[in-house]
Amino acid sequence: MTTIIEQTIKVRVTRYRPEQDDKPWDQEFEVPFNQDSSVLEVLGYIKDNLEPSLSYRWSCRMAICGSCGFMVNGEPKLGCKTFIRDYVKAGEVHIASLNNFPIERDLVADISGFVEKLETIKPYIIREEEKPLEDGEYLQTPEQLEKFKQFSQCINCGLCYAACPQFGRNPEFLGPAALALAFRYNQDGRDEGNHERMPFLNSEEGVWSCTFVGYCSEVCPKNVDPAAAINQGKLASNIDYGLNLVGLAGGKK
Amino acid sequence: MNRKPYIQKQSATWWVKNPFYRFYMLREATSVPVLLYGLFLLWGLYCLSQGEAAFTLWLEKAGSPVSSFFHVIVLASALLHAYTWFQLTPKIMVLRFGKFRIPDLWVMIAHYLAFVLVSAIIIGLTLSQLAG
Numbered sequence: 001m002t003t004i005i006e007q008t009i010k011v012r013v014t015r016y017r018p019e020q021d022d023k024p025w026d027q028e029f030e031v032p033f034n035q036d037s038s039v040l041e042v043l044g045y046i047k048d049n050l051e052p053s054l055s056y057r058w059s060c061r062m063a064i065c066g067s068c069g070f071m072v073n074g075e076p077k078l079g080c081k082t083f084i085r086d087y088v089k090a091g092e093v094h095i096a097s098l099n100n101f102p103i104e105r106d107l108v109a110d111i112s113g114f115v116e117k118l119e120t121i122k123p124y125i126i127r128e129e130e131k132p133l134e135d136g137e138y139l140q141t142p143e144q145l146e147k148f149k150q151f152s153q154c155i156n157c158g159l160c161y162a163a164c165p166q167f168g169r170n171p172e173f174l175g176p177a178a179l180a181l182a183f184r185y186n187q188d189g190r191d192e193g194n195h196e197r198m199p200f201l202n203s204e205e206g207v208w209s210c211t212f213v214g215y216c217s218e219v220c221p222k223n224v225d226p227a228a229a230i231n232q233g234k235l236a237s238n239i240d241y242g243l244n245l246v247g248l249a250g251g252k253k
Numbered sequence: 254m255n256r257k258p259y260i261q262k263q264s265a266t267w268w269v270k271n272p273f274y275r276f277y278m279l280r281e282a283t284s285v286p287v288l289l290y291g292l293f294l295l296w297g298l299y300c301l302s303q304g305e306a307a308f309t310l311w312l313e314k315a316g317s318p319v320s321s322f323f324h325v326i327v328l329a330s331a332l333l334h335a336y337t338w339f340q341l342t343p344k345i346m347v348l349r350f351g352k353f354r355i356p357d358l359w360v361m362i363a364h365y366l367a368f369v370l371v372s373a374i375i376i377g378l379t380l381s382q383l384a385g
Binding site: 016018019021023024074075097099100101102103104110143146147165168169211212213214215218225227228231232234235 | 259277347349
């Protein structure tokens with residue numbers, strides 16, 4: 001008969017209870033884990049067995065809903081896609097609310113500002129003139145799709161905002177995901193709304209607040225590469241500026 | 254509902270703990286030696302305008318050990334900056350010819366080739382001036 005030796009690891013969770021606390025504080029737990037325990041599962045263990053008052057956000061457990069973004073040992077990560085086994089060497093797992101966002105409670109970041117930014121940049125297909133329904137859908141070729149497909153894979157988890165020091169400095173900065181989304185629609189062959197989005201890209205809070213730190217692309221769980229989209233957006237913004245000078249683009253708004 | 258979200262402020266040391274941020278700060282810091290070198294050259298130009306004696310004095314200073322050390326730092330900064338820039342260029346230069354997208358590596362190699370070519374021309378011109 002073999003004995004299963006249960007491994008445990010120290011998990012430090014940064015708590016914040018708005019009713020009692022003025023600032024976040026750390027609570028430590030000793031938590032069992034195995035080869036395939038994720039950070040999210042460990043949080044589940046803590047909530048079920050050790051600290052029922054712990055709040056955190058999660059849903060799909062498979063890196064598609066984008067709900068379980070946390071800082072794990074200082075790096076923005078999806079809880080469901082991050083495994084305890086990778087932290088055994090570190091000896092401790094520190095889980096905290098995403099950087100740069102207000103903390104609503106415990107590990108729940110208030111991402112409402114981020115969601116508003118996504119809406120700001122008009123993330124939908126804009127036509128100068130809508131085709132009548134009976135004329136069918138707007139078609140695109142695989143080559144046209146290739147131009148923006150990568151930038152459309154975003155799951156709005158907010159890890160890139162937690163990674164972005166420029167957003168940390170200035171919460172008004174539209175930020176990686178929103179700018180990548182704007183770029184994605186500008187690149188879409190079916191879309192004619194470029195001139196409506198360029199004022200957002202061109203503005204101080206748009207692409208020019210980015211200094212190409214590049215950490216957003218590093219932490220993105222879906223390989224969207226927002227840094228590439230933003231910096232290609234700078235090129236588009238320059239061209240737009242030039243065209244505006246000679247009165248050829250949609251004009252400033 | 255009484256909300257009381259805790260606002261996280263960015264600390265002055267936000268970049269210290271993360272190696273990715275540290276390298277970013279180093280990349281940005283390379284601009285400082287390059288700026289100083291620009292000022293150093295402008296100073297030389299000013300000395301040149303003040304006559305031979307002033308310029309000779311500047312040349313002497315330029316050949317001092319301190320200056321040599323400064324030049325090594327400037328060269329290292331410029332090279333590091335060029336390297337990081339060339340790493341990033343493929344992300345911005347997306348070149349498509351129909352279905353074909355020029356691979357990132359080609360964009361990078363083209364930059365290095367241009368860099369080597371221009372450097373060789375400048376070094377060649379300098380050496381031929383020294384020889385002549």
